[in-house]
Amino acid sequence: MSDKTRLLIIDDDPDFVSGIRSILEKAGYDVSVTYNPKDGFEALEKEPPDLLLLDVMMGRGAEGIMLARKLRKDPVLREIPVLIITGIREQIAYLFPGEQVHPGFVAVDELVEKPVDPDFLLNRVSVLLEASAERKKQEK
Amino acid sequence: MEATLTFSKEIANLLYAEHGNPIRDCIQCGTCSGSCPAVEYMDHSPRQLIAMIGADMKEEVMESNTYWSCASCYQCNVRCPAGIDIAGMMYGLKRYSMWRERYKEGLVGPQFNESFMKMIMRTGRSFEPVLAPTYVFKLGAKDMFDEAMMATSLFFKGRMSLIPKRIKRIEDFRKMVKRIIPFGGDA
Numbered sequence: 539m540s541d542k543t544r545l546l547i548i549d550d551d552p553d554f555v556s557g558i559r560s561i562l563e564k565a566g567y568d569v570s571v572t573y574n575p576k577d578g579f580e581a582l583e584k585e586p587p588d589l590l591l592l593d594v595m596m597g598r599g600a601e602g603i604m605l606a607r608k609l610r611k612d613p614v615l616r617e618i619p620v621l622i623i624t625g626i627r628e629q630i631a632y633l634f635p636g637e638q639v640h641p642g643f644v645a646v647d648e649l650v651e652k653p654v655d656p657d658f659l660l661n662r663v664s665v666l667l668e669a670s671a672e673r674k675k676q677e678k
Numbered sequence: 679m680e681a682t683l684t685f686s687k688e689i690a691n692l693l694y695a696e697h698g699n700p701i702r703d704c705i706q707c708g709t710c711s712g713s714c715p716a717v718e719y720m721d722h723s724p725r726q727l728i729a730m731i732g733a734d735m736k737e738e739v740m741e742s743n744t745y746w747s748c749a750s751c752y753q754c755n756v757r758c759p760a761g762i763d764i765a766g767m768m769y770g771l772k773r774y775s776m777w778r779e780r781y782k783e784g785l786v787g788p789q790f791n792e793s794f795m796k797m798i799m800r801t802g803r804s805f806e807p808v809l810a811p812t813y814v815f816k817l818g819a820k821d822m823f824d825e826a827m828m829a830t831s832l833f834f835k836g837r838m839s840l841i842p843k844r845i846k847r848i849e850d851f852r853k854m855v856k857r858i859i860p861f862g863g864d865a
Contacts, residue, residue, distance in 0.1 A: 595777050597693075
């Protein structure tokens with residue numbers, strides 16, 4: 539096994555995934571992908587990554603949110619930083635005009651909106667990884 | 679792992695949690711198309727649509743009005759010998775095309791859905807005069823006139839008000855929706 543930082547993407551949009559995957563791989567991360575929440579959760583349990591990139595609208599609806607709630611309840615998995623990447627605001631913002639999206643599902647998480655600028659994506663990934671490493675250090 | 683996913687696998691991922699069997703189990707018997715009461719309004723019959731997905735014909739499927747014409751009567755589900763949740767697939771394809779903004783132009787369905795959701799969030803119940811503009815202008819002059827006459831007689835009989843009614847405790851209802859969709863503070 540390599541000692542590269544391991545990232546997991548759970549997103550059902552193959553075009554978007556192949557885009558961010560190549561950006562992240564070029565930046566030196568070890569990236570794996572699952573295309574639905576069920577396979578995603580299995581992959582998470584099998585081998586927890588250092589960071590999770592999660593889509594919201596999958597399968598029957600906002601299943602990314604359901605997955606994030608499941609993670610929050612898991613004593614091990616809730617430590618994984620989560621970057622939620624979604625086009626959700628654009629699509630359903632009309633329901634709650636002017637309101638902010640508040641993830642807050644796990645200890646470290648953040649929400650960015652599609653389409654994502656490559657530099658911004660890499661910046662958020664490294665910030666979240668640093669924050670998570672910092673927290674681990676403090677716990678020790 | 680393969681570089682990109684085929685359309686049929688994309689749809690399999692979309693429908694991973696549906697109740698029925700995967701659509702690749704389809705034996706192309708055509709029972710769904712034969713049972714469908716809305717098939718005459720569809721560009722492709724349900725059987726054709728399933729075959730098109732299997733053949734990865736993404737552009738053609740996205741351009742089809744089939745899943746927007748589905749009346750959700752579930753007759754196809756009941757009769758399908760392969761146990762496929764065909765109505766569920768139709769809903770899945772609607773979601774797919776809305777999330778990716780890939781639906782055929784000029785369809786009533788997507789706008790209707792949006793107006794319906796907005797209305798439900800505002801008042802908690804259905805109010806026809808708000809929904810009517812999404813489709814009424816697409817009707818012919820006679821149908822439009824009939825629709826207007828129907829609305830007028832409903833109004834004079836006291837079956838339809840001019841102002842939408844709200845349910846009690848609408849805030850509780852909105853909180854419920856926010857629990858599912860992570861908007862607003864208390865997610």
